[in-house]
């Protein structure tokens with residue numbers, strides 16, 4: 001059964017090529033036009049808060065967190081989250097979510113944003129962000145713009161344009 005053992009570790013540069021491959025497989029060429037991708041291309045993700053699922057040396061799943069600004073508020077953008085097709089439905093996605101969210105919390109982050117399916121992300125504390133307080137760089141279905149408050153009321157009063165933190169004000 002050793003073949004099916006999965007471990008979790010913070011992402012390292014050696015994982016980059018496999019992660020690119022997993023995301024290509026999961027999201028196809030359309031991934032480059034997505035609003036979240038547009039934000040992520042503004043700068044690096046945070047490797048210490050990004051995790052890989054490993055079977056031996058093989059990356060079978062990945063989740064990344066990227067520092068962003070929403071207006072003047074610091075937050076993190078979660079994604080992409082993807083698991084190799086042969087490894088789906090074994091709890092790997094959930095374990096990656098828990099690892100990255102816990103790491104974000106321990107690092108003192110207050111708010112995590114993502115674009116995705118609410119039914120999948122709700123168990124991890126994500127809710128649809130009400131109203132139109134947050135402006136993404138490309139159109140997003142408002143029912144897919146989700147936020148998770150790591151501290152109570154972290155979303156209160158947050159408004160403005162979302163961009164990579166490295167692009168500044």
Ligand SMILES: CC(C)(COP(=O)(O)OP(=O)(O)OC[C@H]1O[C@@H](n2cnc3c(N)ncnc32)[C@H](O)[C@@H]1OP(=O)(O)O)[C@@H](O)C(=O)NCCC(=O)NCCS
Nearest residue numbers: 026081082083088089090091092093094115116117119120
């Ligand atoms: C979404 C994804 C990361 C989940 O990975 P995983 O390791 O299979 O996840 P888990 O094993 O923790 O959970 C699987 C459960 O989530 C459900 N699920 C998967 N995608 C879902 C979605 N988009 N909406 C609702 N539920 C979903 C599965 O049906 C499964 O349910 P079950 O346990 O009742 O059968 C994986 O399916 C994937 O890589 N998908 C393609 C990329 C993608 O869509 N990423 C998310 C971006 S929004």
